[in-house]
Amino acid sequence: MDITVNVTSSLTNSQRRISTNWTVAHLKQRLEQITGIPPQSQELLLYPLPTSSESVSIDKDDSLLSGYELPEGARIQVNDTRPDSELRALEDEGRPHEEYVMDDEEYDKRTDTLRHWKRVNQLGKYDPSYTGKLNKSVQLNSSIAQNLTVGSRFRTVNDTHDERRGIIRFIGKVPEIDQGLQTWCGVEFDEPLGKNDGSIKGVYYFNCNPGYGSFLKPQQIEQGDFPELDPFGSDDEI
Template sequence: MTVVTVFVTSPDTRSERRYDLHLTVAQLKDKLELITGIPVSNQSISVLDSEEDTRAVTTLSDDSQQLGFYGLKDFQVLKVDDTNPSVTLTGQLTDVSQVEKFELSDEAYAQRQDTVLQYKQRNKVGRFAPKEDAEKSAPLPHIDIPIGSRCEVDSTEESLHKRGTVRFVGPTNFANKEGMWVGVEFDEPMGKNDGSVHGERYFSCRPNYGIFVRPDRVKVGDYPVEELNLDDEEM
């Protein structure tokens, strides 16, 4: 076996990756900088057996050694720490304690005219729909797409695999057509949103990682994360 599947974690990121055991630690750091945002010179990489076990099995301390030298195994964790976060701002992007929370009372929200609530009231959607219309509406079909399952979304480009994780299954308010929609969080920024549309949130992910598609475009299965080939861009 020359390729291992591992989890890469840092203060701001978490992803599943595959690496060749012939890579040197220095080459690995170049790839991890693109993923974690931590400069090569600031990276300290520890190997853990799992995310729950915080004890380091070993540390990738020799940049000239290949990954195979450290006995890296499938599904271990590469924990990337920033040795100088004050310069790179690592960890501050996910620290919401430093952000002043905006709060709006129920009364003030009800008085605004640009909200989802007002849209539903004007268009008699959801709980504001006439009771007779609600009684006539057909039950939604069962969709066998479990939330949290790995999937691949159909693409017009044969060589492009749009893979991700199912985050939402159900009806939405953003489309004129009725029926079920599937919300997917892509592994790479190939989406159109962050899990919300027109101010209504259905799930949460990073901007441009989320998308909503019809169930017939989603294939559920054991689809591992594919690493983008950035070699041409690094030459």
């Protein structure tokens, strides 16, 4: 069974889809791609709810995740056990990562950081083809956005969640996300499957109930006459 969990570490925080059929060892391999922490140096703590104060250790590499209490929306905290790691230093000092400030030049010299790991593995902006891919993505989103209309119905495509439907509420640049580089679609979902209320960092682009709003790339959207999905699965579509 696939579920969505919140993955957190001292420097990262994101939602991910995982399978309860994975082994703990396989999960750690996937988490390295997110946190930059090698599997052998990961300490995994499971919080059944994002706000839970008590955790359970996920420490048996050959066991299946189905053997743990892993409800939808659970949080997995990934700690770095390397004694000389900057992430370990943050955890030991008990300081929230938002308060940690390091000179960028000094940070760039370290070899135990997520940035260094991405550079070595040529990921993200360190991929030699990154600029070309980014320009292609910007052009594609801009082209698709020209055929979308605010107020139209849509459904998601290539979604990490199951298909979501709703109404397009905004089309344009959102500097709070990427400094105004790409075109984004502000959407209101039919169900509380979003992340916000139409605002980003206090700036409102449209209004909706909390948890119903989100910002998607145009290439994630298919505009059309898509009615609300029947929650009991009796949708008339073939």
